[in-house]
Amino acid sequence: MPPARSPRRSSAEDRRRQLSAAAAALFTDRGYPHVSVSDVAARAGVSTPTVYRHFADKQALLFAATQTGVDSFESQTDKALAGAADPAAAVVCAATRLGLADPGATSLWRWSGQHLSDEQNREVVRRTRTVLRRWAAAVAERRPDLSERESMYLAGAVLSVAGSLIDRVSRDDREDVAATVRQLIWRLFDLSPAQAPPLREPAFPLPAGHGRRDEILDAAARLFVERGYPGTGMDDIGAAVGITGPSVYKHFPSKDAILVAIGRRSALRLEAEAMAAALATPDPAARLDLLVDSYVQTITSTPDLRAALTCGYALAENPHATELLDGQRRYVARWIELLQAAQPQLDRKTATTTVHAALAVVNDAVRMPRSTPRPEFAARMAYLVKGLLHA
Incomplete structure (x- = not known):
């Protein structure tokens, strides 16, 4: 006892x-x-x-x-x-x-x-x-x-x-x-x-940026994911692209502005893929599958979306936070609408719970650094997300 x-x-x-x-x-x-x-x-x-x-x-x-x-x-x-x-x-x-x-x-x-x-x-x-x-x-x-x-x-x-x-x-x-x-x-x-099939390549992959501004965004997104937002300074970002910290300010007025630009860039990529899916097929289930593939490709192949998701809290008092949050909500709403169109028997509440659960599977998994590098990782994530979405 x-x-x-x-x-x-x-x-x-x-x-x-x-x-x-x-x-x-x-x-x-x-x-x-x-x-x-x-x-x-x-x-x-x-x-x-x-x-x-x-x-x-x-x-x-x-x-x-x-x-x-x-x-x-x-x-x-x-x-x-x-x-x-x-x-x-x-x-x-x-x-x-x-x-x-x-x-x-x-x-x-x-x-x-x-x-x-x-x-x-x-x-x-x-x-x-x-x-x-x-x-x-x-x-x-x-x-x-x-x-x-x-x-x-x-x-x-x-x-x-x-x-x-x-x-x-x-x-x-x-x-x-x-x-x-x-x-x-x-x-x-x-x-x-x-048994996950290979992940399809993006329909219209966005061209990589070549200017100094894009180099700064690439480096910052990677550092935000690796070190966290508070643990990354402007000097760190500058050093990653071979310039001084003060030189970064010639392109972005603050670290917050860099994070906002990263969020906008990832949103642009997802929106382009959503438009491509809409043009590729009228079938809502097939379009939803295309969105799953593009989302998983985006979050596993570049750090932009991971940085936007994990560091977004830092923009709580930034005037652009509402813009980015509204964009994320519209994107998720598109998934919910497609799921309901593919499965008319689902009410809005059930469809919303299902979509948020499916997205959480991949969003959580990419936070585990040991899993991401495995070659089968992205394909298995897309497979699990689709498995949750399709009754």
């Missing part, structure tokens, strides 16, 4: 959990750079010195909040798999509960890496992969024909589907959304990633 905890220790642990939960909510809503320790204190209803009695700094708060999400990941899995007669069904249950219980906390692992230390990242990845292996083993028990790598692909996709629900679940929608999520996860379990 474990020793009883002292009241003082229990109180301290409760306070840490309270502060971690407040930090998770704020980081998710505003983005890490736009939250201060005093903001967390105000959200929790305590003084700023109280926060510092429990956490050394804001990064420690982020690590704790991320770990809380992993704690939930582990506990939901333990609860579901304990004595489960059908491990695959247990994973469906665990994933659905995880996504609905606290989607903000469970989504932190998607972007927190660029703000954590290498040691902290290794700990989050180690714990997350340990649970994913348990999910993969449950998948393999149902699908013994799959390789270990295929089972891990599916387990990772399940986590992405579960984590895609943030800001999209109202109290009235919970049961409907839960039913859709369960259906999508079962759909994943029927897929075989090794």
Whole structure:
């Protein structure tokens, strides 16, 4: 029998959990750079010195909040798999509960890496992969024909589907959304990633830029993805293209302006591919497949879209942020409309949940640097996305 905890220790642990939960909510809503320790204190209803009695700094708060999400990941899995007669069904249950219980906390692992230390990242990845292996083993028990790598692909996709629900679940929608999520996860379990066909090349690939401006954008996008937005300075961008930091200002007035230009460039490429798909076929299902291929090609072959997605929070107070966000929403809405046109039986809510879940699979996967370089990676991502979209 474990020793009883002292009241003082229990109180301290409760306070840490309270502060971690407040930090998770704020980081998710505003983005890490736009939250201060005093903001967390105000959200929790305590003084700023109280926060510092429990956490050394804001990064420690982020690590704790991320770990809380992993704690939930582990506990939901333990609860579901304990004595489960059908491990695959247990994973469906665990994933659905995880996504609905606290989607903000469970989504932190998607972007927190660029703000954590290498040691902290290794700990989050180690714990997350340990649970994913348990999910993969449950998948393999149902699908013994799959390789270990295929089972891990599916387990990772399940986590992405579960984590895609943030800001999209109202109290009235919970049961409907839960039913859709369960259906999508079962759909994943029927897929075989090794059977993914080769990915089609873009219909009209955009020409590469050759001027200094494009060189700066290329270098900045790569650095933003590798080091994170806060960890990249104008001097770093200049050095990457062989010029001084002040010389970069001749082309862009600020680092924010560079990120905006990267977002616009990636949006232009996706829009060109969407227009090409519309010209290629009138069939909505076929057009949606073309959009999947172009999206996966874009996000895996260039860093622009990854930089726009992972660093967009930095533009929260930039006047161009609304423009970029509106463009992203219009693009996603095009997918939703095509899905409904291809499957008229789907209502808007189900189609929206399905599209966001499908996009989350590839968006999450490209954040894992060990997966992206594999030659089959892009084709398997497109295959999984299409598998979710097609009933």
